Every structure is written in structure tokens, then in C-alpha cells.
Amino acid sequence: MLMEKAKMVSLQQYSPTMTKDYSRISDTARAMNAMVLPRMLSYIRRISPQIAAMSADEMFVISDFGAADGANSSKLFEAVIRRIHDVNPMLTIKLVYIDLANPANFEAFWETSTLAKLNNVEVQYIQRSFYEPFPEIENKLRIGFSSTALHWMNAKTVGTDYFQHPLCIQPNQLPDLERRKFAEKWIADWRSFLKKCSTSLVKGGALFFANLANLGDGRWPASSGYNNLMKICQELFEEKKLSEAELNSIFIPNYFATPHEMSRLLNEDDLKCFAVNACDSLTVPCAYFTKAQHKLDNPQERSRLAATLAHVTRAWSESSMRIGLKADNKELIEDIYQRLQQKFYEKPEGLSYQYCLLELVKQI
Numbered sequence: 095m096l097m098e099k100a101k102m103v104s105l106q107q108y109s110p111t112m113t114k115d116y117s118r119i120s121d122t123a124r125a126m127n128a129m130v131l132p133r134m135l136s137y138i139r140r141i142s143p144q145i146a147a148m149s150a151d152e153m154f155v156i157s158d159f160g161a162a163d164g165a166n167s168s169k170l171f172e173a174v175i176r177r178i179h180d181v182n183p184m185l186t187i188k189l190v191y192i193d194l195a196n197p198a199n200f201e202a203f204w205e206t207s208t209l210a211k212l213n214n215v216e217v218q219y220i221q222r223s224f225y226e227p228f229p230e231i232e233n234k235l236r237i238g239f240s241s242t243a244l245h246w247m248n249a250k251t252v253g254t255d256y257f258q259h260p261l262c263i264q265p266n267q268l269p270d271l272e273r274r275k276f277a278e279k280w281i282a283d284w285r286s287f288l289k290k291c292s293t294s295l296v297k298g299g300a301l302f303f304a305n306l307a308n309l310g311d312g313r314w315p316a317s318s319g320y321n322n323l324m325k326i327c328q329e330l331f332e333e334k335k336l337s338e339a340e341l342n343s344i345f346i347p348n349y350f351a352t353p354h355e356m357s358r359l360l361n362e363d364d365l366k367c368f369a370v371n372a373c374d375s376l377t378v379p380c381a382y383f384t385k386a387q388h389k390l391d392n393p394q395e396r397s398r399l400a401a402t403l404a405h406v407t408r409a410w411s412e413s414s415m416r417i418g419l420k421a422d423n424k425e426l427i428e429d430i431y432q433r434l435q436q437k438f439y440e441k442p443e444g445l446s447y448q449y450c451l452l453e454l455v456k457q458i
């Protein structure tokens with residue numbers, strides 16, 4: 095009975111796109127680029143002889159999988175492009191941005207971007223799931239990059255009722271046994287994504303992935319945001335503002351894998367083409383909490399931080415939360431994020447991001 099009702103509320107397919115202002119409220123994710131840059135630059139240094147030998151009619155293709163509007167990777171790409179052009183100024187560099195989101199946000203970013211003003215840079219935005227094939231870049235890709243995106247599962251390979259739970263709203267909140275089905279799905283998605291990347295890459299091409307990760311002992315990304323949202327859904331259910339079917343349907347379809355879950359597939363025959371140059375675990379502290387944590391006795395500062403943390407959480411969770419709400423109950427979304435702000439005010443907690451940073455090079 096519960097499942098039948100749940101089906102009625104979640105007929106829409108998940109498309110976990112960010113709110114329009116995501117890149118203005120994602121300083122913690124953006125901080126990751128500073129950790130990726132030295133790795134990319136040392137890779138460029140290693141392949142400098144090949145770059146120098148490329149002719150002006152060849153293209154150096156760089157892609158960003160799950161780029162959002164493109165703003166967050168722009169400083170990283172600018173530094174990489176400048177370094178490539180130091181070696182071969184006439185070489186055309188093509189940036190391929192891939193995301194589910196409507197291109198309008200990307201177009202607005204690109205219009206005023208420094209990248210657009212660089213010489214010998216071309217751009218393409220592809221509105222498609224990164225789990226789909228990319229014939230446009232087959233055997234052309236030289237650097238594939240993705241940050242803070244590959245934890246989103248492929249929602250197209252399962253029915254909407256796959257992502258449901260009566261209490262929790264995200265797989266990392268579940269006990270081991272219940273979490274397993276999501277872990278297996280994420281691993282299958284990751285395998286298919288890596289296989290597609292291997293057909294996109296040229297020999298010697300590299301992948302740099304900053305994947306949100308579960309580092310154990312309760313250390314998983316933005317857990318305070320997810321856990322507060324879960325509590326709010328339970329409160330709203332008790333207050334009869336959320337039906338049982340909606341409570342069951344509200345779910346955020348991503349999974350934070352452990353570094354071991356990410357790397358162990360690379361021993362499989364189909365993926366042995368990759369040399370693993372790095373598989374590093376690290377935590378990026380919450381950019382907003384870090385700045386405000388010594389001023390929290392001041393109610394104004396505390397209130398500003400609470401609003402910011404709710405805003406950050408909303409940027410990446412709203413599209414998924416809405417899917418679980420009935421068509422005539424969508425306005426509850428405002429109440430949900432008001433309550434979230436209140437919870438962060440009562441108990442200020444940062445949204446730190448745990449990552450596994452992978453560098454893979456295609457050898458054959």
C-alpha cells in the first residue's frame with residue numbers, strides 16, 4: 095500500500111541539477127581546485143614533448159564532467175591552458191563542459207569568463223548525463239576532470255521507486271545492510287562511467303577526479319546538512335504536513351563511496367588500461383563555518399552563518415527534495431529550508447567535504 099502511494103508522488107525522474115546560484119555559494123567545493131592544480135601541472139610537464147609536437151590543426155580536448163555552470167573549474171582551467179600554451183601557443187584547446195543542466199547558466203558564465211577571452215580556446219557545452227556515451231570526444235580526450243559530481247547515481251537505469259526509504263533521505267545514513275544495494279548500484283555506475291572515459295581518452299590521456307567520499311567513522315560530506323534535512327522530514331510528517339508516501343519518497347540519489355570502492359575496480363580486466371597515479375583521501379573544511387566559528391556568540395553572525403549553511407545545502411539538494419513532494423505540496427520546500435536555517439542557528443555545524451582525489455592515466 096505504501097509503495098503504491100509512493101509511486102503516485104514520485105512519477106518525475108530525478109535530475110539532480112543545482113540551483114542557479116550554486117557557483118556563488120560553493121566555496122568549499124571550489125577550494126578543491128587548488129589541490130588538483132599541482133597534479134594537473136605536473137602531468138602537463140610530463141607530456142610537454144607531446145604537446146610541443148602537436149600541430150596547429152590538432153586539438154587538445156579537456157572535459158569537465160558535471161561542470162554545473164562552469165564557473166567553479168574556471169581558475170583551474172585557466173592555469174592549465176596558460177601552461178599548455180607556454181609550451182605550444184598555437185595549439186587549439188577545446189573545453190567540453192558536460193552537465194544535465196540547461197545550457198543557459200553555462201552561457202551566462204561563459205559570456206563574461208576570462209577563459210572566453212583567451213586565444214586559441216574553443217568551447218562546447220553538452221547537456222547530457224555523464225553516464226551516456228560521448229561520440230563527440232571519442233579517442234580525442236586528453237584531460238578529463240570532474241569535481242564534486244560523480245557521487246550522483248545514474249537515475250535512468252532504475253525506476254523512481256528505487257530511491258525510497260521511510261526514514262532516511264540518503265544512502266550514507268543507512269545501516270550497512272540497507273546501504274549495500276546503493277553501494278552496488280554506485281559501483282556499477284562508476285564502472286560504466288570509467289569504461290566510457292577509456293574510449294574517450296587518447297593513449298596517455300589522464301583523468302583527474304575529486305570525488306566526494308566516505309572516509310569512515312561518520313566522516314562523509316555535508317553530513318550535517320543531510321541529517322538535518324532527514325530530521326525535518328520526520329518532524330513535518332509528525333505534524334501531518336508531509337504524507338507517509340512523501341516521507342518515503344523524499345530521497346537524494348547520490349552515494350559517497352569509500353576510496354577502496356572507487357579504486358578496487360581498477361584491477362578489473364576492462365579497466366586495467368588505467369595506471370593509478372594517485373588515490374588520496376582528504377577533507378576540505380567548510381569554507382563558511384571556518385570563517386565564522388569564532389564569532390558565534392554574536393547573534394547576527396550566528397544567524398548569517400545559519401542562513402549561508404541552509405543556502406549551501408539548498409543549492410545541491412532542492413531539485414531532489416522537490417521530486418518527493420506531491421504536486422500540490424511543493425510550496426512546503428520553503429518551510430523545509432526555513433527549518434534548516436533554524437536548525438543551523440540552534441546548532442552551528444560546518445559542511446565539510448571529504449574527497450578522494452584520483453589521477454588515472456590511460457596506458458594502452
Ligand SMILES: C[S@@+](CC[C@H](N)C(=O)[O-])C[C@H]1O[C@@H](n2cnc3c(N)ncnc32)[C@H](O)[C@@H]1O
Nearest residue numbers: 111123160162166193194223224241242243246
Ligand atoms: C555539486 S555540483 C558540482 C559542480 C562543479 N563540478 C563543482 O565542482 O562545483 C554537481 C553537478 O553534477 C551534475 N550532475 C549530476 N548528475 C549528473 C549526470 N548524471 N550527468 C551530468 N551531470 C550531472 C549536476 O547537475 C551538478 O551541476
